Amino acid sequence: MKSYDAIVIGIGGIGSAALYHLALRGLRVLGIDRFPPGHDRGSSHGQTRVIRKAYFEHPGYVPLMQRAYELWSSLDAVSPTPLFHPCGLLEVGPPDGLLIRGVREAARRFALPLEELTPRQVEARFPGFRIPDGSASVYEPQGGYLMVEACVRRFVNLATQHSAELAVGSPVQSWQSDGKQVIVHCGDQVYRARRLVVASGAWAGQLLADLNIEFRLLRKHLHWYRTHAASDYLPTAGSPVFFYHTPDGYYYGFPSLDGRSLKVAEHSGGSSMSDPLNPDQSVDIEERRRVENFLQRHLSRVRLDVVHHSVCMYTMTADEHFIVDRHPRYDNVCFAAGLSGHGFKFASVLGEILADLAEHGTTPLPIDFLSAKRFIR
Ligand SMILES: Cc1cc2nc3c(=O)[nH]c(=O)nc-3n(C[C@H](O)[C@H](O)[C@H](O)COP(=O)(O)OP(=O)(O)OC[C@H]3O[C@@H](n4cnc5c(N)ncnc54)[C@H](O)[C@@H]3O)c2cc1C
Known part of the structure; x- marks a missing residue:
């Protein structure tokens, strides 16, 4: 042995x-x-994961995130191919909602850089994005994505x-x-x-x-939608990772890494499943409808033409x-x-x-x- x-x-x-x-x-x-x-x-799996420091879910995660950033950066120091892409993170939601309140509180408590943006400033800086009336928008410059x-x-x-x-x-x-x-x-x-x-x-x-x-296991979906070739969603055009708190749930996505498509997903929701070895790989039509409503309202320059779909699992505690x-x-x-x-x-x-x-x-x-x-x- x-x-x-x-x-x-x-x-x-x-x-x-x-x-x-x-x-x-x-x-x-x-x-x-x-x-x-x-x-x-x-x-x-699924190419990318959001990384952010101003953690709205619980302030206890922020010191762990600070150490995580140091470690990701030491990992990036050993190779010319970056794992972490600090493209910035745009977060949008009701001013008194869980997301915006939590992000502002974490940034204040740990002195993290956070920019408050008006809808006009967002739309001037990130032309592909729309901000609903009455929503607040904050931009975390240290946010970004990891190549998972x-x-x-x-x-x-x-x-x-x-x-x-x-x-x-x-x-x-x-x-x-x-x-x-x-x-x-x-x-x-x-x-x-x-x-x-x-x-x-x-x-x-x-x-x-x-x-x-x-x-509790949840079946979750990732969708890649077509973008126009000269897209506003390119990382080279400064397009950020985004996270929206809407009346229909939480949605997030990434800049277009290939210049042709953009990944978007719903963080809320998800259907319960029991066997992690055999998750149902089919599309959830209702979920896709919600994602497309989200895109139509907030990222109107994305075409509702799916180029790829993938299923992944969340393992939830109570x-x-x-x-x-x-x-x-x-x-x-x-x-x-x-x-x-x-x-x-x-x-x-x-x-x-x-x-x-x-x-x-x-x-x-x-x-x-x-x-x-x-x-x-
Ligand atoms: C769609 C989706 C989007 C997400 N987005 C984000 C995000 O933007 N930012 C973020 O921070 N997190 C995100 N997450 C969460 C994050 O990806 C997961 O929390 C994390 O990857 C889980 O890692 P893990 O090591 O626990 O699980 P896994 O990476 O699944 O690793 C578990 C491993 O254990 C192996 N294993 C299990 N049982 C056995 C066994 N009996 N014998 C041998 N091997 C076994 C499996 O094969 C597997 O390789 C997302 C998750 C999903 C599904």
Whole structure:
């Protein structure tokens, strides 16, 4: 039986980062996944992810985001191909709504740069965008996007350069710990390690079943719509990532990376699903209708002509905040789970935190608000 200092189950968005941080520290580490790095069967695919600092969901995320930015930038320093694109983020919504109030509060509390823009200023600066009457608009210059599959591959490549081993195409059936050693079963392979990190995304309910925490899976859609060739939505024309709070829900999207199409999605909504291995890949007609209403009202220069569609999964906790903790019964097991559709931007720092928890049992980063205690009695 092969033996390691640490094993990481799941080398998607978060596990690949944990693998990298553990390998960087000189630990003998094995990353196990059913699918190859950068695959499209979990929650870390679809080209891009929004990254922002003025976090409206909870102020506790801002210090983590500040560290995440440092780590993304150190990752970008080792390659000429950037993972992080700081194109800025335009956020629009009712002045007293959750989004605008939360963003302003986070920016004030942590002295983050945030520009208040009138509708006229938005439309002059970003000609492809419309601001509904009575809405407020703010622009976060440090916002932008990450290239999601490239991030995962970068973490895995760097980890293997630091001697991490991979077991890809290996579904984990089960793991056991006695608090000092863990045994991981993958078909006819069995691995042993002193510590275990579980970062299994939509499969958290299966690999962390003994915690009895309810994770709700949502089927989510990404749509790419055609834009005109000389588009107002090009990053070179200064087009930002955008996030709108509307009476019909939350919608977001990215600049046109290929000059021909633009990715847009609904953050709210989503249909419940149960089997993460076999999500229904079909289009949700009602959801597409809402997205197209959104585009017609707010990004009128996008053509309602879909060029690509993809399905992805959110793994929701009851309060929509992550769970990042040590296992309550086994000191040598830690996990990140229930990232609730907003976790990728934190991958760099969650990797560091999981490596801290695995190596030392604790982390200097402020994660108390993400403790499993809020769900485990
Ligand atoms: C459509 C969509 C848009 C999003 N937009 C944003 C955004 O703009 N900004 C943002 O910050 N976040 C966003 N998110 C959320 C973010 O992408 C996820 O929170 C994050 O990618 C989850 O990473 P993960 O490592 O938990 O899961 P994954 O990346 O899915 O990794 C889990 C891995 O575990 C493996 N695994 C599971 N079980 C087993 C097993 N038994 N054996 C072997 N391997 C196993 C899987 O194969 C998978 O590779 C979005 C999510 C979706 C779906």
